[in-house]
Structure formats: structure tokens, C-alpha cells
Amino acid sequence: MPHALLDIHVARKTFATTTVLNDIHLQLQPRETVSLLGPSGCGKSTLLRIVAGLEKDFEGQLLSHTEQLAFVFQEARLMPWLTVQQNIGFSNDDHYDRAWVAQLIEEVGLSGFADALPKALSGGMAQRVAIARGLYSRPRVLLLDEPFSAVDAFTRMKLQDLLLQLAERHAIALLLVTHDVDEALYLSDRVLVMDNRPSRIRQELAVQLPHPRDRRDPLLARLKALALTELHRAHVI
């Protein structure tokens, strides 16, 4: 087995007196897609923030950790005063790599919008820019925190396919937090079903289907039933 990109053990994470994460072991292999599936507030976003290094106050350790990671937030979080291309190259101030940015704009399907301001973009388009901004630093891992929860169902499916395409093309591993069972199963190689507070990983579902997948695949439906059963047992639904 190749060396894991991420290998993280969170013994415990508390906010004031509530324990939100309890004994979680998380590994991510190169080019793998893993989803954390659970209800809002179960601590899965906190786990992602720990992985991203945004949350430093926890008990546990990062056994293996790549610096080459990027984060896509739930909202696009674009700087409203910068154009699309300036937003994508944001981490390099004004001397961003213009050719690379132009290529990313092309790849996320926003040709012609390089000089548009965020106020002129729809929610789905803004999220495309956010993904391009994540890819700009050529990461090996992309962390996504419910990235498509604010867009409509059709846009969401399109963005999911786009994300898989980009991960494939740039050989990126994805760690995704979501509360959408279909999304988790469609995208991932492994789905980690989270318990409610304090969160543990309740079950790991391996989705052994090659990409591109058919959303109507019977295996996905069977796995969905399994995941729903687990979530039900966890008193999440």
C-alpha cells in the first residue's frame, strides 16, 4: 500500500464542555476520494478543519500530513473586490501565474468570465471559481466542506461530475464532508458514516465501482439503504 497522504488520529476534541469528536482515525491514500457522512453539527466539519490546520486545539496527532492541501468552503468565499482570475490566483497576490489561471478557468467551464466580478456570478459559478482557486496551488489533497449544499440539485450533479473530472486530471485526493447520502456514494471510494455527538466513525462503506459511475447503479441504491440504516441507528434520522 502506498504511503498515506493523510493519517490523522483525533483522540478528543471538545468545545467548552461538549465532546464533539471522539477517537477518530482517518487515512487518505493518494488519488482516493473519501466522504465523511453525517448530520449537520456532528463534528465532521470540525474534523475537516483539524485536517486543514485551521483548528489546532485538539487531543491527538497528525501521524502523516501533507502541506499540499487546499480547502473549498461551503460558501464560495470569493473576495468581492477581485475579478474571477484574481480570485483564483489569490494566494500569489498580483503576480499569479496567468497561464495556469487561464487554464483553470477553462477547466471549470468559466471561459469568458476571467474579468467578471463575483457579484455577476450565480452560486454554482462562484463555487466553480472556488474550486479553481483550490486547485491553483496544485494541491495533492482537496478538502471540501459541504461544497455543493447551497446550489440546486441539477447544478450540484454537474459540479460533482466536474469535481471528479478535475481530481482525475490533476491526480488529487479528495476528502469531502457532506450530509447528502447520494453525493457521498456517487463521489467516493470510501464513505465514513459518522455517529452523532460525540462523533465517532460508525461504519465504513467501500464503494467498489469504477468511474464514471451511473447514478442509477443498483449497488449505489443498496449502499444507500445500508447507510440510511446506520444513520437511523445512530439516531441521526
Add this chain to the structure above:
Amino acid sequence: MSSNSKDLSNPHLALSPADRTTLFDSDRWRLRLKGLALPVLIIVFLEIIVRIGWLPAYQMPAPSEIALTLGDLAEGALWKHISASLLRVLLGFAIGASLALVFAAWVGLSREAEAYLEPTFAGLRSIPSLAWVPLLLLWLGIDETSKVVLIAIGAFFPVYLNGVAAIRNIDRKLVEVGHMYGFSRRRLVRRILLPAALPGLFTGLRSGMSLAWMFLVAAELIAATRGLGYLLSDGRETSRPDIVLAAIIVLAVLGKLSDGLLAGLEKRFLAWRDTFNGTED
């Protein structure tokens, strides 16, 4: 932008880009003319009731009289007064506003600085600024320095308050993007905090400018030999309401011009804002 979008979407109007701009311009002029309607009406009304003697001319001179007085002044001392006042306002505003921006940045960006400075500023703010006048006259005499300092005090607080609020109202989520990239403090300020605070800073600068004019008049009414405030009190002492009104008009024009300048800068720097512009479309 959207005030004329209805016209543009009319299928019967096939418009070339050039036509669109003229339509846009004529639309804007129509709005301006609407704005002029009320003042013109008032002027005509005053002219009539003064002419037919309903108002005594020694109390309310006819608008045409005021225009004549303004013309006379323009040939003589008016420019001297305007340049004296303008210099004081600009100097006082520049000093007050830049100090305010420095302190606002300091307090806004540091909890420590806030703990040390904010109570003092809150205390100073609760002093009605005109209460400084006697003290400034005692300390600095009646020449330029005391006037400029008073104007600087007047301009300081709105700029400071809006500046601190602007920084503290920045969306934490945008700041987190900077943390994600490991931005240094300086880079965070330059790349995220400053641009994000700019709308609030402009609000502060504009209200600071209007207070600067107010304090100019206060300073010049009390002790001055030149300036528009002096013109006001001179008009009162010589029982010339036409001079007083002429000075008021000049003050209004100058205030509007300086605010227009800031508004123009604001529009230019904040074109990215996605805000309600008064029309629903």
C-alpha cells in the same frame, strides 16, 4: 444601471450601443431635472412674495438680490474668503482623518489596543466638540492653529468610529481564507482587511468631511478676519441678510463639491459592491 433596463428590454427598441448611452444620459438628465424642480419652485415663490411686499426685503432679500450680492462679492473679497476657508477645512480634515485612520486601524486590529484606547476615546467623544473652543482659544490663540485643530477634532470621531466598525464588521469567513493560505498579519491587512473595510471607511470619511465644514463655520464665527464664517457674522453685524445668504449658498456649494469628490472616489473604488441601488428589477 437598472433604472433604464426596462427601456432597454423593450423589444420595439432595437438599440445600438451608441443609442444606449444617449438614452442612458437623457435618463440621467431627466432625474437631475426632477431634483431641480423643488429648488426652482422655492426661488420663484420667494422672488414673487418679496416683490409684492409680503416679506420685508430687509429681512428676506429677493433671490435676485442675493445673486447680485454674490456677483459683487465674486468681483472682490469672495475668493479670499473661500480660499481661507478651504485651506482650513482641507488641512484640518487631512490631519483629523489621517490620525483617525491610524487609530481606527490600531484599535480595530488589536484587542489589546482596544482595551487601552477605546475607553479614552469613548470619553473624549462624549464631550460636545464645540466645548473645546474656549480651551483651544486659550491655548493656541485666535490664529489659524486653533481653527485647524478644532476642525481636525470634528473630523476625527466620525472617521475613527466608522473605521473601527468597518474593520470589526468584516466577514470572518473571508479572513479565514487568508488563514488557510497562511497569510502573515501584514498580508492579511493588505489583501483582505483593508479592501473589505473600504466601504465603511468611505462612509466615515464622508461624514468626517461634512463635520469639518460644520466646525469650520463654528471656528470662523467665533474669531476670524477672513473666511466664509467671518462673512456670515459680518453680514449679521452690518444687517445684510443678502450677504449671510450668499455665504450660506457658497458653503452649500463647497460642501457639496467636496462630498461629491469623495463620492466619486467611493464609486470608483467600490464598483465591486453588490448593493441595492433603489430600483427593483
